[in-house]
Amino acid sequence: MIYLDHHATTPCDARVVETMLPWMTEKFGNPHSDHAMGREASEAIEQALQTIADVIEAPVDSLIVTSGATESNNLAIRGACLHPRQKKRHIVSVATEHPAVLDVLEDMRRDGFRVTLVSVGADGTVDLDHIARVIDDDTAMVSVMWANNEIGTINPIELIAELCHDRGVLLHSDATQTLGRIPVNVIGSDVDLTSFSAHKAYGPKGIGILVAGNGNRRVRLRPQIVGGGQQHNLRSGTLNPAAIIGMAKAFQLCKEELAASTDRINALRAQLWNKLSQKITGLTLNGPALDSSLRLPGNLNFSVPGIEGETWLVATDDVAFSTGSACSNTKAEPSHVLRAIGLNESLARQSVRFGIGRHNTEDEISLAVDRLVMSYEEISPGR
Ligand SMILES: Cc1ncc(COP(=O)(O)O)c(C=O)c1O
Numbered sequence: 001m002i003y004l005d006h007h008a009t010t011p012c013d014a015r016v017v018e019t020m021l022p023w024m025t026e027k028f029g030n031p032h033s034d035h036a037m038g039r040e041a042s043e044a045i046e047q048a049l050q051t052i053a054d055v056i057e058a059p060v061d062s063l064i065v066t067s068g069a070t071e072s073n074n075l076a077i078r079g080a081c082l083h084p085r086q087k088k089r090h091i092v093s094v095a096t097e098h099p100a101v102l103d104v105l106e107d108m109r110r111d112g113f114r115v116t117l118v119s120v121g122a123d124g125t126v127d128l129d130h131i132a133r134v135i136d137d138d139t140a141m142v143s144v145m146w147a148n149n150e151i152g153t154i155n156p157i158e159l160i161a162e163l164c165h166d167r168g169v170l171l172h173s174d175a176t177q178t179l180g181r182i183p184v185n186v187i188g189s190d191v192d193l194t195s196f197s198a199h200k201a202y203g204p205k206g207i208g209i210l211v212a213g214n215g216n217r218r219v220r221l222r223p224q225i226v227g228g229g230q231q232h233n234l235r236s237g238t239l240n241p242a243a244i245i246g247m248a249k250a251f252q253l254c255k256e257e258l259a260a261s262t263d264r265i266n267a268l269r270a271q272l273w274n275k276l277s278q279k280i281t282g283l284t285l286n287g288p289a290l291d292s293s294l295r296l297p298g299n300l301n302f303s304v305p306g307i308e309g310e311t312w313l314v315a316t317d318d319v320a321f322s323t324g325s326a327c328s329n330t331k332a333e334p335s336h337v338l339r340a341i342g343l344n345e346s347l348a349r350q351s352v353r354f355g356i357g358r359h360n361t362e363d364e365i366s367l368a369v370d371r372l373v374m375s376y377e378e379i380s381p382g383r
């Protein structure tokens with residue numbers, strides 16, 4: 001199997017697994033216990049959180065450990081907007097957000113909130129003027145993803161933060177797809193609430209971070225999970241030392257290897273796109289230009305004339321890619337992101353997404369192209 005679906009998840013790096021193992025075997029103490037084993041685990045967690053804070057350039061006391069970006073998004077949006085001292089009832093977000101934001105917003109509507117989704121341009125970039133127009137005196141929060149998981153568009157997050165803060169509104173950003181692909185600086189970007197997930201960054205699944213505050217503004221959260229009072233009562237439950245230590249190692253590797261991996265990964269993407277478009281006529285790129293700084297390294301999304309992405313995917317046993325966001329694959333609808341950038345329903349269904357990662361090689365890409373072309377020829381209508 002050639003794995004080209006790194007926006008869905010990434011393999012846990014062997015160096016990450018190695019740092020995790022002792023914390024699942026001999027060092028199994030509960031980090032909330034007062035005895036030596038507990039204290040050892042608690043100190044290791046503190047160190048790991050400091051590493052994470054350094055990597056994403058955030059204040060360490062703003063970090064809340066969660067089960068992943070879905071929970072981080074829930075805690076950010078529900079937690080901040082439903083805090084008893086927060087009286088405003090309007091949230092602004094974007095049509096191309098991940099379901100881990102859009103579904104929370106749908107739920108907030110049921111709780112009496114007004115939600116406005118702003119539009120994006122043809123390359124998926126959020127329309128800043130539209131955000132400025134729809135913020136009103138009742139707006140509690142703006143939630144805009146840092147980078148899109150389907151078409152790789154990177155949003156101008158510093159500009160959005162400035163716009164929000166000029167109007168006294170909190171900014172939440174889902175930064176799940178950033179780590180390992182682009183530099184992230186939470187304090188420098190002035191985002192108030194930022195969501196991360198370890199399994200998108202060569203770390204373990206089921207663990208993530210919400211950064212609640214960057215030192216500039218007070219962010220009050222109403223906890224969404226109670227019982228035990230861990231993490232200053234903001235998110236109860238026994239912390240998982242192995243997963244947190246693994247996440248820290250994964251984040252650290254992402255930062256250390258970013259510069260060296262970016263050009264390599266983009267060269268592999270160019271190889272995949274150029275070879276496929278030579279062999280299959282009529283492919284059209286979705287999202288920003290491949291050489292644009294607006295696009296995440298390694299991301300490729302295109303439409304294939306005449307066949308459904310899903311049919312191609314099923315016909316290609318030995319290459320892992322995707323027809324859109326993996327999390328929305330249970331829904332039969334075509335990608336809401338592709339629809340939002342203007343593709344009609346059938347073109348959206350004729351689209352596929354690839355995400356190239358740290359471990360992919362030129363040989364793998366050549367083999368993947370052969371296999372993709374072979375399966376395309378088997379199912380293509382002109383055959
Ligand atoms: C942009 C984005 N947000 C949130 C999530 C959900 O992350 P997790 O699996 O950590 O809950 C994903 C995963 O696909 C994602 O790509």
